[in-house]
Amino acid sequence: MSSMTSAARRSFSARGAATAFAAALLALATACGVAPAAPLAPGTDATRTVATIKGEVQVPVRPQRIVVLNHALAGYLFHLDQPVAAVVPEFTDTEGVAAPAWADQAAAAGTVFLPWPADGFNLEAIAAQRPDLIIAGGLGFPFAQAEQVYDQLSAIAPTVLVPKTLQTWQQQLSFLAGDVFAAPQRYDELRAAYDARVAEVAAAITPPSKPSTVISRASSGKVYVLMDDAGLITLLTELGFEPAPLAQRNGAVPYTPGGDMFEVSPENAGVVLDPATIFVVPFDDPKQTVAALAKDPVLGRLPAFRNGSAFDLPQSALRADYDDTMELIDTIEQRFG
Structure with a gap:
């Protein structure tokens, strides 16, 4: 047996x-x-x-x-x-x-x-x-x-x-x-193309007032800020922008464990969101643009909105893959070139 x-x-x-x-x-x-x-x-x-x-x-x-x-x-x-x-x-x-x-x-x-x-x-x-x-x-x-x-x-x-x-x-x-x-060689090829494009655009653009940050407002009205190590923050840094380390400065943690954004309450937005430049990316509603946020009684009074230094980025920029990122680089070149 x-x-x-x-x-x-x-x-x-x-x-x-x-x-x-x-x-x-x-x-x-x-x-x-x-x-x-x-x-x-x-x-x-x-x-x-x-x-x-x-x-x-x-x-x-x-x-x-x-x-x-x-x-x-x-x-x-x-x-x-x-x-x-x-x-x-x-x-x-x-x-x-x-x-x-x-x-x-x-x-x-x-x-x-x-x-x-x-x-x-x-x-x-x-x-x-x-x-x-x-x-x-x-x-x-x-x-x-x-x-x-x-x-x-x-x-x-x-x-x-x-x-x-x-x-x-x-x-x-x-x-x-x-x-x-x-297939690591395929990654190397795509990374090389990305690095070359970043270097080209970084040399051709003039970034706006420093420092900067990226925010996103949901259809619920909640406002989120990208964590300091988010992919979009990394890209902006490589292109010559100077993102403010808002998460580190405010001791913020992601609104969901392991996430890439933290939430800012309305009463704290005026204090936390003080960078000279703000990029706005829609969260779950494409209508949440700079024009819409500028009408908000709190957000509209932020320095970036008052000084005309708030800029829209496409929704795909929030958690961009390789293709989204390459398209975003083109968008930034057109806007600040």
Whole structure:
């Protein structure tokens, strides 16, 4: 009679539970009318080990169908020539729209948009795609939701959670290119193009009055300020601006753990937001522009607004990927060149 150690029994049980869960999801998706994708092609079972915040994950060397659970991460995968089978929309409970930078590639690849309810990812729809790899996490809401259902996602396919501590496109792309897809040379190429463009624009523009900061007002009226190490702050510094270290100066912490913004109350806004220049980026409402904030009884009295040194930046600047960042550099060159 054969024997099995307790560790082996636990491993066998875990694999069995994961397989049963994934099978149940796929069956449920089919019953609900979600057509499952075609099975994977043979010969795609070679894997590599990737160290993640959830431990080591065995990912396919040549993935065939990748599901991306953060719209902001999809562009990286297209730059790495990876097969993105499906991606969630940019915002919950909306129709998916491809970013201009990767729309053509998505159309050619047949990439589809998955439903993304505000209360969590649609696991049945994800399972119906028959992914062999799931890329999730990143900044903001997508990380929180993916972390909550990480075990369920891993039961569907190997899942890599991009850490929320990776605040810049450089950190995110370096992790995906180097650690996950073993293509560090592609990161090096894109980073070199970025560095060259930054140097070119920094030499051509005249930054406005110093110091500066970046704020964002939500549709709820809450005002947020970017943390000192946020990606946009890093870019502005490299372009010759002088962002004020407002988080450090005020002992501020992100409004959500691991986030990239802190909240400023109305009664403190006049004291905290004193830099000579303020950049305004919409949060969840594109109407929250400089013109709108200038009418606010508190914000409108800030030095930057009174002196005409408040400037709009596109919503994509807030948590910009590589393509968004390159477009933002063009915008800044046009405005201050």
